[in-house]
Amino acid sequence: xxxxxxxxxxxxxxxxxxxxxxxxxxxxxxxxxxxxxxxxxxxxxxxxxxxxxxxxxxxxxxxxxxxxxxxxxxxxxxxxxxxxxxxxxxxxxxxxxxxxxxxxxxxxxxxxxxxxxxxxxxxxxxxxxxxxxxxxxxxxxxxxxxxxxxxxxxxxxxxxxxxxxxxxxxxxxxxxxxxxxxxxxxxxxxxxxxxxxxxxxxxxxxxxxxxxxxxxxxxxxxxxxxxxxxxxxxxxxxxxxxxxxxxxxxxxxxxxxxxxxxxxxxxxxxxxxxxxxxxxxxxxxxxxxxxxxxxxxxxxxxxxxxxxxxxxxxxxxxxxxxxxxxxxxxxxxxxxxxxxxxxxxxxxxxxxxxxxxxxxxxxxxxxxxxxxxxxxxxxxxxxxxxxxxxxxxxxxxxxxxxxxxxxxxxxxxxxxxxxxxxxxxxxxxxxxxxxxxxxxxxxxxxxxxxxxxxxxxxxxxxxxxxxxxxxxxxxxxxxxxxxxxxxxxxxxxxxxxxxxxxxxxxxxxxxxxxxx
Amino acid sequence: xxxxxxxxxxxxxxxxxxxxxxxxxxxxxxxxxxxxxxxxxxxxxxxxxxxxxxxxxxxxxxxxxxxxxxxxxxxxxxxxxxxxxxxxxxxxxxxxxxxxxxxxxxxxxxxxxxxxxxxxxxxxxxxxxxxxxxxxxxxxxxxxxxxxxxxxxxxxxxxxxxxxxxxxxxxxxxxxxxxxxxxxxxxxxxxxxxxxxxxxxxxxxxxxxxxxxxxxxxxxxxxxxxxxxxxxxxxxxxxxxxxxxxxxxxxxxxxxxxxxxxxxxxxxxxxxxxxxxxxxxxxxxxxxxxxxxxxxxxxxxxxxxxxxxxxxxxxxxxxxxxxxxxxxxxxxxxxxxxxxx
Numbered sequence: 072x073x074x075x076x077x078x079x080x081x082x083x084x085x086x087x088x089x090x091x092x093x094x095x096x097x098x099x100x101x102x103x104x105x106x107x108x109x110x111x112x113x114x115x116x117x118x119x120x121x122x123x124x125x126x127x128x129x130x131x132x133x134x135x136x137x138x139x140x141x142x143x144x145x146x147x148x149x150x151x152x153x154x155x156x157x158x159x160x161x162x163x164x165x166x167x168x169x170x171x172x173x174x175x176x177x178x179x180x181x182x183x184x185x186x187x188x189x190x191x192x193x194x195x196x197x198x199x200x201x202x203x204x205x206x207x208x209x210x211x212x213x214x215x216x217x218x219x220x221x222x223x224x225x226x227x228x229x230x231x232x233x234x235x236x237x238x239x240x241x242x243x244x245x246x247x248x249x250x251x252x253x254x255x256x257x258x259x260x261x262x263x264x265x266x267x268x269x270x271x272x273x274x275x276x277x278x279x280x281x282x283x284x285x286x287x288x289x290x291x292x293x294x295x296x297x298x299x300x301x302x303x304x305x306x307x308x309x310x311x312x313x314x315x316x317x318x319x320x321x322x323x324x325x326x327x328x329x330x331x332x333x334x335x336x337x338x339x340x341x342x343x344x345x346x347x348x349x350x351x352x353x354x355x356x357x358x359x360x361x362x363x364x365x366x367x368x369x370x371x372x373x374x375x376x377x378x379x380x381x382x383x384x385x386x387x388x389x390x391x392x393x394x395x396x397x398x399x400x401x402x403x404x405x406x407x408x409x410x411x412x413x414x415x416x417x418x419x420x421x422x423x424x425x426x427x428x429x430x431x432x433x434x435x436x437x438x439x440x441x442x443x444x445x446x447x448x449x450x451x452x453x454x455x456x457x458x459x460x461x462x463x464x465x466x467x468x469x470x471x472x473x474x475x476x477x478x479x480x481x482x483x484x485x486x487x488x489x490x491x492x493x494x495x496x497x498x499x500x501x502x503x504x505x506x507x508x509x510x511x512x513x514x515x516x517x518x519x520x521x522x523x524x525x526x527x528x529x530x531x532x533x534x535x536x537x538x539x540x541x542x543x544x545x546x547x548x549x550x551x552x553x554x555x556x557x558x559x560x561x562x563x564x565x566x567x568x569x570x571x572x573x574x575x576x577x578x579x580x581x582x583x584x585x586x587x
Numbered sequence: 588x589x590x591x592x593x594x595x596x597x598x599x600x601x602x603x604x605x606x607x608x609x610x611x612x613x614x615x616x617x618x619x620x621x622x623x624x625x626x627x628x629x630x631x632x633x634x635x636x637x638x639x640x641x642x643x644x645x646x647x648x649x650x651x652x653x654x655x656x657x658x659x660x661x662x663x664x665x666x667x668x669x670x671x672x673x674x675x676x677x678x679x680x681x682x683x684x685x686x687x688x689x690x691x692x693x694x695x696x697x698x699x700x701x702x703x704x705x706x707x708x709x710x711x712x713x714x715x716x717x718x719x720x721x722x723x724x725x726x727x728x729x730x731x732x733x734x735x736x737x738x739x740x741x742x743x744x745x746x747x748x749x750x751x752x753x754x755x756x757x758x759x760x761x762x763x764x765x766x767x768x769x770x771x772x773x774x775x776x777x778x779x780x781x782x783x784x785x786x787x788x789x790x791x792x793x794x795x796x797x798x799x800x801x802x803x804x805x806x807x808x809x810x811x812x813x814x815x816x817x818x819x820x821x822x823x824x825x826x827x828x829x830x831x832x833x834x835x836x837x838x839x840x841x842x843x844x845x846x847x848x849x850x851x852x853x854x855x856x857x858x859x860x861x862x863x864x865x866x867x868x869x870x871x872x873x874x875x876x877x878x879x880x881x882x883x884x885x886x887x888x889x890x891x892x893x894x895x896x897x898x899x900x901x902x903x904x905x906x907x908x909x910x911x912x913x914x915x916x917x918x919x920x921x922x923x924x925x926x927x928x
Contacts (some may be wrong), residue, residue: 485672485674485676486676487670487672487674487676488676488678490637490639490663490670490672491670491672491676491678491733492678492689493638493639493662493663493664494637494638494663494664494666494668494669494670494690494734494743495664495669495689495690495733495734495737496664496665496667496690496692496737497664497689497690498664505689506678506680509680510678510679510680
């Protein structure tokens with residue numbers, strides 16, 4: 072009797088083994104770049120690695136990277152915070168409308184904005200220009216969470232601060248700003264991470280950072296040790312940002328506990344400042360939205376190379392759809408077991424599986440691509456130059472995105488749903504297919520759309536990994552612009568902007584509504 | 588034959604020992620209520636029986652078959668149990684019929700069984716509705732129907748009426764019990780509401796801090812609780828010091844006979860327990876002189892506070908026979924009492 076029971080039973084019951092195995096695939100994928108750096112360092116040996124690391128050029132790159140990331144992040148924080156305060160806490164006329172427009176610069180990918188600016192004049196192709204242009208393109212990443220957070224903060228704190236004899240500015244810094252730190256910090260970290268990873272925009276603006284240098288080394292010499300060591304520096308640079316983000320994530324959860332219904336803050340009267348503030352908004356929008364749109368329109372209609380690449384538009388659209396579509400599908404598939412593990416099970420493996428992609432999220436596309444090229448050629452040479460390598464790169468880069476969108480819908484499911492399915496005599500996998508999957512389908516749909524958009528706009532890894540002959544909208548913008556054929560690049564860039572409008576608008580609305 | 592036996596179950600989560608040696612036995616066709624404050628481990632015990640979590644130590648038998656021990660684990664899908672959680676947790680993407688049919692084997696006469704269950708739960712016309720189109724009570728009924736449909740050997744109900752409002756709760760509770768009795772299903776109900784536990788169960792197990800304090804029929808639990816804790820958990824109680832005397836135990840209320848189940852307490856410093864409705868008020872009868880200091884009308888009963896000697900007692904009386912505020916008279920204890928050292 073007991074023997075038969077032992078035969079049917081297992082020691083560790085609820086470890087749903089298929090899910091654990093399924094989660095191992097994305098975890099392995101995500102670790103690949105680290106493996107690459109490790110192998111290359113080992114190959115170089117301590118001396119070689121040392122010599123390669125401490126070259127004068129690397130110091131210059133380090134300075135450039137830090138200045139750029141610091142500059143763009145600070146400027147984006149200034150833009151984002153002031154815009155958010157004006158539309159949420161002042162009586163600025165037309166602020167309901169401005170609130171939405173202020174999020175729209177996200178429709179223009181950074182490298183498209185850089186293309187627009189550098190096509191005006193080469194005077195923007197330097198560090199100062201890059202900082203301004205990228206800050207204009209990225210400030211909504213700060214503005215949107217801060218605006219939502221401003222709506223959520225209880226104005227009671229400010230009232231108390233004022234009643235205790237602090238002036239409006241002291242109140243802003245001592246009572247309001249600390250409450251905004253999680254949102255502000257999250258946004259700033261995102262901008263910083265993007266700057267460490269940005270390649271296309273910086274190449275167009277002729278600013279040398281680690282990413283552009285790695286790409287160049289890769290183009291010049293297929294398997295350069297310089298690129299590997301620069302990748303290592305870049306990863307090390309990303310670590311503090313990643314740690315900060317994880318800490319912030321933890322803190323934010325606590326801050327949300329016990330949220331009462333906050334009273335709406337009384338808008339601050341701008342008075343004589345109304346006109347200057349409005350002018351400021353006009354200038355900001357003119358620079359962040361006006362310039363890219365006007366230049367795109369201009370190059371669509373005029374210029375020496377108008378009509379050059381028209382016959383390539385359709386193949387590029389096809390390439391974009393193929394890569395982004397299959398990439399989004401593949402990445403969602405990878406993300407489901409990770410999210411299920413994280414939501415439903417506790418324990419080291421689940422925590423690791425969930426966190427790892429977020430940790431690697433800071434990795435620039437160029438490093439991921441480099442690692443995949445290196446490993447593909449050595450381990451699976453037949454896969455090199457196929458779509459599978461691109462899919463792997465997309466999965467590594469966009470897993471966190473898929474995880475966070477899926478997580479929201481999986482968390483909505485009642486806890487007991489799987490247990491009930493099993494108590495009714497169905498095996499775990501059967502329960503997953505018949506109960507869980509149908510219920511998270513809408514979440515998966517949203518995740519797919521979001522990821523397709525991001526993948527369509529991805530340049531670096533696509534450029535390095537796409538099979539020969541496969542073009543996408545992003546790679547076409549890149550190749551024409553590198554050759555100075557601005558008009559030829561325009562239709563591709565315009566298409567990229569157009570496909571972004573609807574998703575960005577929905578995203579902006581949703582972020583802003585979080586405040587209500 | 589199918590009775591449930593639980594022997595010396597231990598379960599820890601990390602360093603916290605949640606269950607510290609649970610023993611329970613349950614006859615086929617009977618209903619056991621697990622009563623205890625939140626955090627006492629009752630839901631954990633239910634999950635171990637269901638097979639959602641493994642046991643650390645001890646064993647669970649369904650009939651002769653070993654379901655769980657430290658080395659054996661039969662997964663929930665092979666235990667033939669029905670589970671009804673607090674929120675019902677109907678599958679939101681399936682209709683009522685779909686939910687009811689989920690646990691039925693493909694080949695069998697599914698349609699007929701679904702129709703049977705629909706009739707059983709009194710929702711014949713709701714088969715094609717989705718869960719969100721049902722009221723809370725209807726959802727709970729479907730959840731019960733879904734658990735009963737595959738004819739389980741044991742149904743586990745985890746505070747199934749918690750989400751419902753008070754009125755509905757009472758009627759649902761009765762409906763569900765009627766249903767369980769009708770189908771002769773063995774069931775375990777977890778609850779923290781003593782009224783619910785008394786109303787539904789054949790056996791009532793009172794749990795506290797990971798241990799079963801007492802397991803007995805509801806009336807025994809109420810009148811003859813094994814300890815002060817059990818007395819407090821199962822309703823209001825009056826405690827007072829007492830000493831052994833001829834024919835019972837002597838306290839400020841006079842000599843009250845002891846239940847035979849009561850372990851004879853040491854004769855000094857015993858604690859006597861009576862229930863607040865165990866009293867009769869009369870003007871000129873044998874009893875302790877008392878004086879009403881407070882009176883609070885509650886409809887079907889009235890709460891009064893009376894002073895006897897230097898003590899103040901809170902009593903519950905039928906509204907018609909409750910004395911007025913300030914009235915003096917005599918108090919008599921009805922029935923027997925419990926006492927512990």
